[in-house]
Amino acid sequence: MTESNLSDVRITTRPESDSGSLSWNKGHCQNVDSTGQTQTSEPPEFVADRRLLGIIACQCLMTLVVALDATTLSVALPTISMTLNGTALEAYWTGTSFLLASTIVQPTVKSISHSFGRLMMIQFSLVVFIAGSLAAALAPSFTVLILGRTIQGIGAGGLVVLSEVLITDLVPLRERGIYYGYISATWAVGSVCGPLLGGALTEIVSVDEMKLGGAVAYGGWRLIFWFNIPIAMITLVVMPLLLRLKAPMAGASLKEKLVSVDWIGALLLTVSTTAILLAVTSGGVQFPWKTWHNLLLLLGGVCVFMAWVSWCILTPHPNPSINMRIFGNQTAAASYLGIYIQGINLYCLLYYLPLYYEACHSMTPLKSGIALLPEMLTVAPIAFGAGIRVSKIGKYRWCVHIGWMMTTIGLGIMCLLDQDSHPSTWVVINILPGVGFGLLFPGLEFAIQAAAGQGDVADAATMYNFIRALGQATGVAIGGAIFQNQFTKEFSFHLKDYSVVVESASQYTKDPVALIGMLATMAAPIRRQLEMTYAGSLKTVWAVNAGLAGMALLVSLFTKELSLNEALQSQQGLREPHGHCENDTRV
Template structure:
């Protein structure tokens, strides 16, 4: 049976049971990926002590996940086009499971770093393919609501991650349960993905598909991006920023990425990342928005719990609870924005309100110090949570509304890619600001010992030094004050980043969300099931839909 699949204003989109099951599985996988990415942050000092690791190795246990996740996302998008979304997502879950087991069994930091990197590969695949599946299965006008489901499960994992990590660290249970807790969720994913993710796609011989792969582009992309990200993570911690160990791979990475862009635009016949997707002003502006949103989000996720532990002296569990005022606002606000966008068919209002509110919220975090009361920090953290929650679905909708449907899967993947790239860069930016500020503060206080200055290279290791000092001692109170002052500069920098995001958002044009729905890999439904969407004419100008065609799918 053949059915034309369309969508436009006034049409009723009725999701069937299979679609709901798919999104339940996808939500589960996003929850566990977010849980793992954030739960380790409060446990790194304990893991470092147990495995005999250095501060650098402990830092890498967190950032290796982000680096691997960022590098692999476009590759998963490519593999899903060749082998299908189901196989690519199942492979990502396998990688995440293998990485969890490797990290959980580790008895030395090299093994831990291998496990975390493998987890990052799987996590990157889960994140990227979730975005692609939403674009494949949901008409654009409805995507805000369904994307909010993904945002909600991710936010839930982000909220509970530090709490669970801190609980395992403080209790008699081992920190290894941070990784073991992933396995039941991964097991469900491995079983349910093949059952429910039955999608139609054009049948192309494997040899023909593999012949079209941009192998040179893939190699250039992976090598160059890795060379760029690695020195960002160790700069100022393992090596000085002026050291050749940092500068050489950083320069090579930038040069390699420039070479990759030239190769993709002038040589590759089937490019991994078609440069043409950046030709649209709205798309490019909101890719930058995704990047800046990631910078801010991960700076907050990483450094805010350290503020509670280092400046206020909270335990890991209480520090995890303390991020609730901020993190718990992201999911409901994101859902609300998605629903309003679906009803109004517009998204620019969210961009132009989300960035100013985020800037305001990050700016007022500057008021946090070592003596901030509970009531004060609770209310201060609500504002940035609201702003960042508004931005979660709106930057995605802006990209997809303006994207050329011929390149929809890679266009959608790049939104996730730039957000994760921003997360990796955000931790590095926060680290540079913190190190420079804390060193400056220490130089003004000669009574601080050399040991404290050595620990100032890393915010996490300095927390452990502060906690080793006697409670109420002059040295501890002084360093707590300096710790809060140094982090206040981080919040000020992030406020500036949000203002930059607002500037770029002004380049966003208004595209209608009432667009013809096309999908390369849609649902396989039974002939007896009702048609989900009715046909109407796409209201976009012809110049905006020259590549967009209504897909006629064969349903079996």
């Protein structure tokens, strides 16, 4: 059994066990006196005062701007393409650049915050996000717009990961469910309102913009980027007034702080994830999957990733970018795999379900966004309620098991959706995976943090977001490859008797998304067959996702019920006197 000392407070880390019992009494602080004897005392009950609630409110604002920015742009891309005379590929990279940048920077931002402080990195991320928003709002071309979106993504990635990590600094493990619930609910609200807000703002076009063809910096789709700037600036001003934390390296020089960051590990992880995600996101879009560009990127990324893992295990650096011991037990391994699969499931659903509504039910992009509400409005309250319940009873495994059962069943019965499905049918069907996702968010988060131990909980919180983001990027790519291949097969089967369509089959099957816009102009019999083609292709996507969720359900059986009754252990807690126990949980 290993021991870790922090400010003369000794907390003993326990091995994984089914009972979840600790070798030290629940919630006790163990103080080491001058003779080396350990004296145990009861810490005061955790109390969330107005200062902590103000910090959480700022975190919710940070989460809101990121969620809005990630979702508002999708419905505006056709308008932006017309205004800036862009291509479909440029429009694609406008969204993808944000996703890539926000994923790649997360572990590095966490590592730097260990040495330079959470507040400094939050302020840095907010400034970068605002700068990216300004660049995007003023963009005269797609090149500048993509650059602005990349800068926004860097800032957004920092805000997302620091929101997770900060709660581990301020709130004991068992009490975190409600606060993660606030953030999850905010993300859900932003994700639901994003497409609606984007559609509404896009329709506001100034007279000057109509005259100048989009060369001015206000009106229409540009308001999407202006909208988030005041919210980010409010957070930038208020957060330093509330978030007064203990300095992580008090008295250390700038050189000592720079040396304390694992720059080699950060570089290896950044290069590897960049190469892998570029290969995954550009495959089938910018390059065919089997071209040497893609294969070289993918192979090179995997090799560098293995080098990063080896570095983290073997490095003499005292603070590696990620401590590999957080993966060292079966609960952690099962949970991280589950987080990755959840990312795949979630983004496959969010990306390809609107395709079903638009192709099979002739919905506009805005209406298809509204049709997603049964899922999106289910996730947040379920996650919030489940987090509170876990905090109350101190057990999380039920969340994981029931969550995967509901997700597997929900994705499985989505295979029943076809071109004739009644709205009441797909509303009811879509609620099931929404409930599953809602249960999995707090369940998996508690599992990985309990398995890591509080000394490494910041690394666990970072990898929770990072691995889920990798899953999301992979989900879009996997779903696209499955859908494209199946669409070609279904197209040949359903439309083999229509020579006028068969002659242009290669063109239609190359870009099924663009074909949706042509459905209204086609004869009714052909349109009917194409609707069947889309529905049949998407059934394969749902089936594969149901299989992955079923695999995650089986793996989740290895998750153990570890204790959540761990005292708060943080080097960057709030600066405030805490009675007799220095790592007291009262804030």
